[in-house]
Amino acid sequence: MTLEEVRKEIDAIDQQLLPLFLKRMDCAKQVAEIKREQHLPVLNSNREQEILDNMAQHAGEYAGEARILYSNLMDMSRALQHNLLGSGAELRELVQNAEHAPARAERIACLGVSGSFSHEAVKHLYPGAEPLFFDNFAAIFAAVADGRADLGVLPVENSSAGSVSEVYDLILRYRFYIVAAETLHIHNCLAAAQECPISEIHLAYSHPQPLAQCSNFIAQYRFQTVPCSATAAAAQKVAKERTPGTAAICSESAAQEYGLHILAKDIQNSANNCTRFIAINRHMFIPEGANKISLCFSLPHRTGTLHSVLARFATAGLNLTKIESRPIPGKTFEYDFYLDFTGNAQEPHTLNLIAALSDELPRFSFLGNYREQE
Numbered sequence: 001m002t003l004e005e006v007r008k009e010i011d012a013i014d015q016q017l018l019p020l021f022l023k024r025m026d027c028a029k030q031v032a033e034i035k036r037e038q039h040l041p042v043l044n045s046n047r048e049q050e051i052l053d054n055m056a057q058h059a060g061e062y063a064g065e066a067r068i069l070y071s072n073l074m075d076m077s078r079a080l081q082h083n084l085l086g087s088g089a090e091l092r093e094l095v096q097n098a099e100h101a102p103a104r105a106e107r108i109a110c111l112g113v114s115g116s117f118s119h120e121a122v123k124h125l126y127p128g129a130e131p132l133f134f135d136n137f138a139a140i141f142a143a144v145a146d147g148r149a150d151l152g153v154l155p156v157e158n159s160s161a162g163s164v165s166e167v168y169d170l171i172l173r174y175r176f177y178i179v180a181a182e183t184l185h186i187h188n189c190l191a192a193a194q195e196c197p198i199s200e201i202h203l204a205y206s207h208p209q210p211l212a213q214c215s216n217f218i219a220q221y222r223f224q225t226v227p228c229s230a231t232a233a234a235a236q237k238v239a240k241e242r243t244p245g246t247a248a249i250c251s252e253s254a255a256q257e258y259g260l261h262i263l264a265k266d267i268q269n270s271a272n273n274c275t276r277f278i279a280i281n282r283h284m285f286i287p288e289g290a291n292k293i294s295l296c297f298s299l300p301h302r303t304g305t306l307h308s309v310l311a312r313f314a315t316a317g318l319n320l321t322k323i324e325s326r327p328i329p330g331k332t333f334e335y336d337f338y339l340d341f342t343g344n345a346q347e348p349h350t351l352n353l354i355a356a357l358s359d360e361l362p363r364f365s366f367l368g369n370y371r372e373q374e
């Protein structure tokens with residue numbers, strides 16, 4: 001057969017497949033009505049598994065492909081049923097009635113002491129607000145939980161050192177709402193109490209993240225490193241102790257704030273060193289022009305479950321910007337997935353997808369819709 005002839009045959013097959021696909025979707029519609037009357041959930045995993053196994057068994061060498069084909073068909077069938085039944089009513093109501101601004105944004109919890117990178121992020125996100133300083137991430141979440149702070153600002157990812165896993169674990173534990181995000185360029189410097197050549201420094205204090213970001217410089221000068229709760233705390237310690245041969249790795253503004261001498265500037269491995277910060281709040285609000293959504297869920301341990309969820313984002317035309325998996329506390333090798341994607345939750349196709357997922361996925365939480373400049 002020539003290429004043209006085979007393509008004609010493919011066209012003819014597609015013509016035959018389409019009416020069957022439409023018929024199957026119409027059946028799903030009827031199923032939705034029956035489920036409404038009988039108060040049944042949309043998802044029936046056992047039935048789906050039977051269909052997948054049966055199709056794979058009859059698909060010979062294309063068993064894997066048949067599984068994906070039928071799994072996608074059933075995703076579409078479920079999405080249709082969720083829309084007809086208005087699944088995820090609680091989440092729909094929460095999103096549709098969301099305020100645009102927090103009741104108060106006056107006291108903002110962040111890591112470190114005055115001059116820390118987190119303090120910089122607070123100044124960018126909430127100019128004029130009062131920063132409240134804490135020496136660990138858990139204490140920031142606790143302050144937001146009991147209302148001592150209106151909001152908390154936390155680093156979640158650095159362009160060279162990667163995700164801040166502890167913050168993701170706390171996000172998943174507390175399930176507060178993410179209400180803002182911003183990426184800051186981070187310039188690390190080496191600063192000491194007295195002016196001296198870099199070669200005389202043998203010990204550097206800093207937060208573990210900047211220590212990782214500056215690993216090449218640290219290796220080059222063979223520094224011993226001591227982790228601190230925050231970069232500005234390291235600067236404060238070096239300024240107070242004034243021990244020769246010790247230095248802090250911190251921001252230039254922290255070095256200035258604590259009267260340190262800058263021995264070297266921009267010592268991070270990558271010239272384009274950025275950290276992404278988020279703001280968290282106990283109550284949900286969706287700012288005007290929100291363009292980023294975060295959510296989390298876990299998945300049953302079955303082949304293709306993650307693929308199937310991700311495919312639904314692709315079908316809805318939504319662009320994923322981050323996926324993180326973290327172990328569920330108290331479980332063995334079971335994970336919560338954390339996802340960021342671009343979109344506005346008040347747009348119908350986006351709301352339909354997240355409402356459907358909220359109905360189907362274990363441990364699902366909508367974690368917020370906020371504005372973030374790309």
Ligand SMILES: C=C(O[C@@H]1C=C(C(=O)O)C=C[C@H]1O)C(=O)O
Binds near residue numbers: 028031051077
């Ligand atoms: C159509 C149904 O709803 C869902 C979709 C299925 C399908 O498209 O075949 C199968 C099981 C359910 O998860 C059903 O319950 O039969």
